[in-house]
Amino acid sequence: MEIWLNNGNDKIRLPILPSSFTVESSQQNTSQNVHRKGEVNLLGKRNLKTIEISSFFPNHDYPFCQYHGFKKPYYYVKKIEGWKDSNVTPRLIITGDADINMEVSIESFKYGEDDATGDVSFTASLKEYVIVKYSTPAKKTNTKTGKKVNKKVSKTLRALLKKIKNKGSIYTVKKGDTLLKIAKKKTGKSSNWKKIYTLNKNIIEKAAKKHKRKSSNKGKYLYAGTKLVIPK
Known part of the structure; x- marks a missing residue:
């Protein structure tokens, strides 16, 4: 022994x-x-x-x-x-x-x-001694859509809201939306589309690249589901 x-x-x-x-x-x-x-x-x-x-x-x-x-x-x-x-x-x-x-x-x-x-x-x-293994918590999901919430996007949106001192709102792009329509609907002036594009440029361009485009052509190409921060 x-x-x-x-x-x-x-x-x-x-x-x-x-x-x-x-x-x-x-x-x-x-x-x-x-x-x-x-x-x-x-x-x-x-x-x-x-x-x-x-x-x-x-x-x-x-x-x-x-x-x-x-x-x-x-x-x-x-x-x-x-x-x-x-x-x-x-x-x-x-x-x-x-x-x-x-x-x-x-x-x-x-x-x-x-x-x-x-x-x-x-x-x-x-x-x-028994080793206890802990599972990684599941990602949070949107209870309405059942889709996983992208934490990085959420942090980006929070950063943008902070940038404009929380004087704004978050808008989810719908099919058929354009920056002109969104600006008119949310701010009352379609001419504010440039402000929306400038503020959300990184988000809009990232969505365009995700859909195999080199760029959004300054917001011409928008995609449903993209979340944008709309300044007042």
């Missing part, structure tokens, strides 16, 4: 096997008193496994050591302490019949010297 704590390529193999180790596995079961039935047990999901290992890091090359060429005791102590303080979750591997291979968190690490040999005894309390 071998016992390892692996943090990628940074590995510790225990030089001395513990005389024993303990694995605890439990369930989130609850009991309830049910009318006319008495106490019943409601089975829940299992809790994370906990493992406690007690052994020592030898200061001398004893005949019963698992292997030779190991480091001094406090090398391992500092490494495990560093992992714990840095929230590193190493992989615990116990070979043989136990066949344990799981990522763990270091819940506590107790160590000290019992005699003058320089050996450092320790007890490590480990807990199974």
Whole structure:
């Protein structure tokens, strides 16, 4: 049997096997008193496994050591302490019949010297660690059309409104619209089409390029769905 704590390529193999180790596995079961039935047990999901290992890091090359060429005791102590303080979750591997291979968190690490040999005894309390994956929030949609909202466009529109000190409104281009019609409808003067074009030039030109045109020809080509800021 071998016992390892692996943090990628940074590995510790225990030089001395513990005389024993303990694995605890439990369930989130609850009991309830049910009318006319008495106490019943409601089975829940299992809790994370906990493992406690007690052994020592030898200061001398004893005949019963698992292997030779190991480091001094406090090398391992500092490494495990560093992992714990840095929230590193190493992989615990116990070979043989136990066949344990799981990522763990270091819940506590107790160590000290019992005699003058320089050996450092320790007890490590480990807990199974499960990686939680979070999904990326879905993009907001327009509840009326069901289409995804383009956040970049929204930021652009907000920037334009800020530019004119929020003295304006947002207009969505409809099929058949022209800047002359929009200017007349929203400002009362068709001659204001130039102001609308100048303010929204980047948006209008971007829409034209999206529809495979080199340019909008100063707003001649508009496309339904394009949002424009209309100054007062």
